[in-house]
Amino acid sequence: MAKYSIDLQAGKVKEDEAVSSVGETIVGIDLGTTNSLVAHVVEGKAVAVAGPDGKSVLVPSIVHFNSDGTTVVGDAARGYLETQPERTIYSVKRLLGKSFRDLTDVKDRFGYRIIDEDEDRLVKVAVHSEDGRERYYSPIELSAEILKTLKARIEQELGTAVSRAVITVPAYFNDAQRQATRDAGKLAGLDVLRIVNEPTASSLAYGIGLTDEDEGRTIAVYDLGGGTFDVSLLRIEQGIFEVLSTNGDTFLGGDDFDQAIVDHWRTGYDLELDTPELRGGIRLLAERAKKALSTDQQFTGDFDGKVLNLTRGEFENRVRPLVKRTLASCDRALKDAGLGKEDIDHVIMVGGSTRVPLIKQQVSDFFGKQVNDSLDPDQVVALGAAIQADVLAGNQQDVLLLDITPLSLGIETVGGLMDPIIPRNSKVPTKVGRKYTTSVDGQVKLKVAVYQGERDMVADNRKLGEFTLENIPPMPAGIPQIEIHFYLDADGILRVKATEHRSGTEQSVTIKSQYGISDEEMALMLMDSLQNAETDMAARALAEARTEAKNVLLSARKFIRQNESWLTSGQVHEIERFVDALAKSVEGDDKDEINHRLEELNTFTTPLAHEALDRNVAAAMKGKGVEE
Known part of the structure; x- marks a missing residue:
């Protein structure tokens, strides 16, 4: 199999991440918009790995869905861009961590359909399946397909399983995009030890630093x-x-x-x-x-x-x-x-x-x-990621390592989901904040439950503590601005603080020590997260779909009550029919069915929502006041 390499410069390397077992293979991955690559270090050289034919190290970042739901990735998928563009997904990287609102101006540039059921939620891609139904995929799931292909390529090259990786991202990627990249790696069966900025990886590839x-x-x-x-x-x-x-x-x-x-x-x-x-x-x-x-x-x-x-x-x-x-x-x-x-x-x-x-x-x-x-400009980022991975594997001498947090720390969100606030392998001390809001009208209390672990559902992670933020002014759901800060000091002491900005109400809790987890327990938790990655992702997708559906059901019923004066009986009947179908789907375990029913309801009610807005504006201009 063909290899393309550069010599590593010897010297002292300073790093701020954890060391894995010396000699363990940790790979570097460039998950690109157009092409992706995987590389590793062999006898002091960073090597980009070619496919079985030995011709190219580049894997086009294209995923095609066959009519039976199976996928084709890379060069084999390229030919479908002209013949079946609606089922051939490219430029997935541009979708990571983005909402439909973020993509409004460029959505028409894609040959496939991005659904717009809610402009503020993370985007999904709709793909027609053999049975005539649509399947809904997140950019995380699509990116995972590319990463699985790269993982298979390096495993074939090495003749052994690979489970740890360094993945690069653009320097301008925000927290949501970086977390989405981590999730994609996890779904592909990879423990992502570090997310590295692409320019940093490029500098390392040239030996700078x-x-x-x-x-x-x-x-x-x-x-x-x-x-x-x-x-x-x-x-x-x-x-x-x-x-x-x-x-x-x-x-x-x-x-x-x-x-x-x-x-x-x-x-x-x-x-x-x-x-x-x-x-x-x-x-x-x-x-x-x-x-x-x-x-x-x-x-x-x-x-x-x-x-x-x-x-x-x-x-x-x-x-x-x-x-x-x-x-x-x-x-x-x-x-x-x-x-x-x-x-x-x-x-x-x-x-x-x-x-x-x-x-x-x-x-x-x-x-x-x-x-x-x-250096080959197509390969430089992947080669730099491989060098970084080699440092983390402990194969570079005189490495200065600062302390890190061994497992992700986060809170429970709606649906029993784990929302990591401090990802594992973050250097300490560190401080991270994230904004949340209420999910129920008039909510005056918010329970903040803190967990540690790598699983998507909090039930599978370890609970560290909880507290309740009280005296939140009663407001409609989504209006309160609650910021939760995690402060992790060098001694492993975690302080969690929640503040509602409109009222100034705040509450905090302090959790001491390294949370009493042994190295063996930590290893088991990490292995458990990898072995259950696909199941966890499916559970998360189902929980998110159910939560979104329940919110839409409440809004739909509220919409009927607020606008019954002008809605026709036929319109009310249709809304109720779609609502009943959605409510029934929520009781099941098929997230695609829930998404399908959501889109049906949204498609029918969107024109009515626009009409309601026009009527309220007209009423306000006439001095009658806007309906509450």
């Missing part, structure tokens, strides 16, 4: 992939990587360079691209031209009976505005960090699109120094 002489360096990481661009500025002090600023464009990448070539040919050769086959064919030819012009001065190709030509100069004139947009992001990143171009010590190039000579030259001119592009 691995030696004492590199202390006190400022790094610019220019990352241009197939669909996204971002630039990150990092400061490395005593082995600690700090992200100073990040900027970019989530819809600017190599695909736009291909489109620029297509536009050039369409106008220059008066091409008629009126079928999906022609549009797909010209895009593939444009991609070939772009790659060829990275080394050649001219490209010639046949398309639909015509010979198409493109020189490097013509190509550069077309894409220069796109490159200029990336440099504007670099300028904003510098301003945000309060730095000048002269403050940058290294410029690292990441992402396959940085192979374009114009980009290298323009970026070099912008920063006033030669860019570092000696």
Whole structure:
């Protein structure tokens, strides 16, 4: 099987994570928007692993659902993008931790359907199955399919099971997106030891931050992939990587360079691209031209009976505005960090699109120094993740490790779910806050139950303590703003504080020591979480669907009461019919059936809700007052 590697630089490594058993294989994974990779360290070298055919280390981040519900991932799924786009999911990474509201402006760019039953809830993807029904998948489940493929690839390479990994994410990923990535890893059967920022991984791949002489360096990481661009500025002090600023464009990448070539040919050769086959064919030819012009001065190709030509100069004139947009992001990143171009010590190039000579030259001119592009830009992030994984495995010498929290700490939320606030392997001391609200109208008390463990349901984790936040002013559900803070000090003492901001009401509890868990018990809890990951995820999805359905049922019945003056008997009957069907589905154990009934009810009531709003606004303008 083919391998692609780089030499690790020797030197002192400082790290802030836990050490696993020395010699244990921990893999590094780049879960990318366009392509994903898995890598590990072999005899001091970071190696990206190719597939069984030995041809490519890249796994396209595409998941296709067959009519029987089975999945196809990677190159085998690519061909379905044109023939069955509604069941072929790509760019899953853009959906992680996002609500429908976040994707409103770009939802039409996807060939598959994103459901909008609630704009503020995390997004789901609807996929038609063989029996004519729709199945609903979260981005976590979809990402897990890609991770399972990578896990199988590395296991075939090593001839042994792999259960631990380091996964990279963009520096701008928020807490929800990072937690979603952890959950995807868990569902794929991986214990995610650390989530690493992609620019940090890139720096490690180039050996920056691995030696004492590199202390006190400022790094610019220019990352241009197939669909996204971002630039990150990092400061490395005593082995600690700090992200100073990040900027970019989530819809600017190599695909736009291909489109620029297509536009050039369409106008220059008066091409008629009126079928999906022609549009797909010209895009593939444009991609070939772009790659060829990275080394050649001219490209010639046949398309639909015509010979198409493109020189490097013509190509550069077309894409220069796109490159200029990336440099504007670099300028904003510098301003945000309060730095000048002269403050940058290294410029690292990441992402396959940085192979374009114009980009290298323009970026070099912008920063006033030669860019570092000696590593394969497609592999650099995965290679850096593998180096980080090797540090965690204890295979690097002279590693300074700070204390960490051994298991996740969180609270119970509606439906008996565990919401981790401090993920396992977080360094201590640490402080993390998260906002919550009430689930019942007029609620004046909120029980805060604190748990430790890696399972999705609190019933499977260890309860550490609880307290009740009282004297919450009675308000409609969802209005109170309750912030819960976890303070974990270096001695392992956890203090949990809850505050309702509108009233200033607060309450706290202190939980001491390392919670009385032995190393053996801890190992068993971690193993238990991996062995039950799929079951746990299904239980969580069902609990979330039930909770959402119960809230919608309350709202639907309230809507009938508030608007019975103008609703027709037929409309009321239909709402009640959908409500009864939803209520019946909640009693069952099929989360897809619940989601299906939810969408039915929402589809029917949405126009009525708009009419109710219009009537209330009209009444208010006439001085009659808006209905309560």
